[in-house]
Amino acid sequence: MSKSKKVVLLGYFGVGKTSLVRRFVDSAFNEDYLVTVGVQVKKKEVSIDKEVISLIIWDIEGNQSISKVRESYMLGTNGFLYVFDVTRPETFEDLVTEISFLKENYPSTPIQIIGNKVDLIESEAIKEFFKKEEFKACNFTSAKYGNNVEEVFLKLTQLML
Numbered sequence: 001m002s003k004s005k006k007v008v009l010l011g012y013f014g015v016g017k018t019s020l021v022r023r024f025v026d027s028a029f030n031e032d033y034l035v036t037v038g039v040q041v042k043k044k045e046v047s048i049d050k051e052v053i054s055l056i057i058w059d060i061e062g063n064q065s066i067s068k069v070r071e072s073y074m075l076g077t078n079g080f081l082y083v084f085d086v087t088r089p090e091t092f093e094d095l096v097t098e099i100s101f102l103k104e105n106y107p108s109t110p111i112q113i114i115g116n117k118v119d120l121i122e123s124e125a126i127k128e129f130f131k132k133e134e135f136k137a138c139n140f141t142s143a144k145y146g147n148n149v150e151e152v153f154l155k156l157t158q159l160m161l
Helices: 017-026 095-105 122-128 150-160
Strands: 001-009 039-048 053-061 077-085 112-117 139-140
Touching: 001 017, 001 150, 017 053, 017 077, 017 112, 017 150, 039 150, 053 150, 077 095, 077 150, 095 112, 112 150, 122 150, 139 150
Parallel strands: 001 053, 001 077, 077 112, 112 139
Antiparallel strands: 039 053
């Protein structure tokens, strides 16, 4: 019998939350941008240390602030994936504040921070920028090519156990 764990993806609109979920659950990517309205829920079973965990993944509509997300979406969350777009500074300029909000309001819930769309970074100056202290805990992914996507979900799953 498997354990169920609720994972909630948070972040601005257009950062790639839905693409990350599709890459992880369906091993697929679609160039077409579709706005998530409300919440989409997907499920995937993973195995960690011979234990089967059923991840119930809530892909929540984009918001400029976590404080604007419906509380009902957050109820019973076992883990958060906070996603930002490495090419859009407005999606990570409040990163410290947003993560602090989660830590204060959900102190025992693990969080993984994801900088998505690394396939679009070419400049060495931009790569250097993401070496700053506030990005040290970040995981960098490409939903388009699958870089580090499965690893981030599995890392969060381990933290939830």
